[in-house]
Amino acid sequence: MGEKKNMENDESPVPYLRRTRTAAILLSSLCWGLGISIPGLSLLELQRQVGVSLQEITLSLTARSIGHLIGSFASGFCYDRIENHFVLASALFGAGAVGAIIPWVQDYVFLLTTMAIWGVCTGYVDTGNNFLSLGLWGKKAGPVLQAGNMLVAAGGLVVSLVVGPFLTITPDSSDGNITMMNSISNHSVEDYVIMNQTEYHPLPVHSDSDSVDDTTSLIWIPYCIMSAIFILVSFLYFRLYARLANPIMISTDQKDPATKQHFTDTNETLHFRILLLCLLFVYILLYVGNEAIFIGFLYTFAIKCDVEFSPQIASLLTTAFWGGFVLSRGVAILISRVLHPRTMLIIDLSGCCLAALLLSLRGNSSGVALFCGSILMGISMGSAWPAAVTWAERNIRINGKVTGMFLVALSLAYLLYPWIMGIIITIYSIVSVMYFLSVLSVASLLMFVVLQIVASKCRNIGKLQNKSEKVYKIVAGESIDFREEIHDV
Structure with missing residues (x-):
């Protein structure tokens, strides 16, 4: 009996490293808050960098939002078919790599492309954070989800403090023409640039003869710091992927006491x-x-x-x-x-x-x-x-x-x-x-x-x-299976 009990404990991968995996989920939530808050604060720096009007540079936020939409949709299928820690680790690494490229981009079309790819990666991260929390804790996931979403908001606040000293352009709020706002959300953060009377007023693009040229911009520093954090957290998920042999998905996680009752009830x-x-x-x-x-x-x-x-x-x-x-x-x-x-x-x-x-x-x-x-x-x-x-x-x-x-x-x-x-x-x-x-x-x-x-x-x-x-099966003399499969939608 004792030997059989030990074998059952060894078969269940969920209790093992649970705290480490929860900490990883919280760290990736913080990363998500950092990643989707920084573009809005650095928008004017990116505008000067690529030399376009404010109306055109705001399309980079739209490109990122569309990428996030695509990533959220596609990730649902990936997390059901591929080991979850590996998918999330790859998304974090990709977001870190693309984030490090953004402050050096000089071409407008290339900037829109990188923003869209970045949005796809953050979409995968956002879905993975919620999915892994539910798969790991089941009905007890409430506190973990609340903590993760708090760290998303905290990540946005941290970005607003870190990025500020590196900005060389600030909007003139006294004339009321341009209002910059950085929006932080639970389970999504979005940035908006709202113009007075829906008119766009392009800022002047500095030339090489101006007192402030492109080489003086230091916006690459917070971007690189953020990218380094993304990549470090991705290494943690790659390590978890190497330690856990079985996929951690809700559909195969029924041996965990936190989720077993949910599947039987x-x-x-x-x-x-x-x-x-x-x-x-x-x-x-x-x-x-x-x-x-x-x-x-x-x-x-x-x-x-x-x-x-x-x-x-x-x-x-x-x-x-x-x-x-x-x-x-x-x-x-x-x-x-x-x-x-x-x-x-x-x-x-x-x-x-x-x-x-x-x-x-x-x-x-x-x-x-x-x-x-x-x-x-x-x-x-x-x-x-x-x-x-x-x-x-x-x-x-x-x-x-x-x-x-x-x-x-x-x-x-x-x-x-x-x-x-x-x-x-x-x-x-x-x-x-x-x-x-x-x-x-x-x-x-x-x-x-x-x-x-x-x-x-x-x-x-x-x-x-x-x-x-069940009554019909008992009358018919059939065995009862209390765990019937339900087809996923």
Whole structure:
């Protein structure tokens, strides 16, 4: 008996090196936060480097976003078929190598290409972080997801501190023509450049005779530091790949006590899986659109609304928002141990609705209300995305394709909503930002209520179907298999 027990322990690869693998996931989350925050801060440096207008250089951010969308979609299939640590290690190494090239690129088309490739690599990293967390911890992945997303936000804050001293060009915020904003998100970070009245004002490109030439730019230093961190973390994942012989995928990870109960208790039908995935896709589009609009337009709203904050006070407002955002993710690491993801999501989404209502009613005329609403919005948004992923894992089986689908919806939201909001502002006014935000906040809460109702009803139907099948097998004298396979979507 004792020998058989030892053999069973040896067969399970998950408990072994679990802390090391968790630390690796957290480090790659920090890398992701570093990698997707630095392009927005260095945008003007890259513009001078390739000698194009500001309108043209902003397309590099679009190219990166499209690459991230492609990477998120393609990685779902790779993580289901190739050893996960090897895929993530390759993505980290590729992101580090491409990141080191970007500050030296002199050709505009080549810059767009490298940005797109970089986006593909970060898309793989983003999917891998969430997928490995769920595969390693199962239903107990909540604190790990919260910690990872907190480090994503922390990575963006670190970049803003490190890159600043190496910038030789800064936007003139006093004329109101150009507003640079660096947006940091859970489970995605996006950068926006928003022009006054949707007009683009190209900055002058310095020639060799100017006092500041291309050789004085030091932006390559933070890029190389970031690339070195990416490559070092990739070596850790290559080492894990060499130590672990079996693929660590959710579909083969049923011997782990953290996920075993999930596989034996899940009563999931194919119709239920398709329905819930479609509803989750819509929910992510609504909620992440909420994040994209608030993060992307908060600074501009503070300056253009009736309160008319100065650039310094508007920057302080965004700092207050991010302070609440990071604080919420840190506290959520502990709270997620005792609160069900359903409860956390209801609290978070209700807080978003309350903050949006306050900003819609008083944010345009009261600076105090604008600060209070922004801080409340940051606290409410901080833990919403990791809680949603954990809730999904408790209701359906999460594989690489499903994780990739989540991040495709996230990327689409960050691509579409700022463009839609820009059109609405042009037609109406800057105040429409908060009205649209309120609509999305309420819609997100209602969609989650629908999700919860559908999940509860379908789960009960699945239990009844399973019981009926077991009774039939008992009557027919057949053996019962309590672990039936469900086809992946």
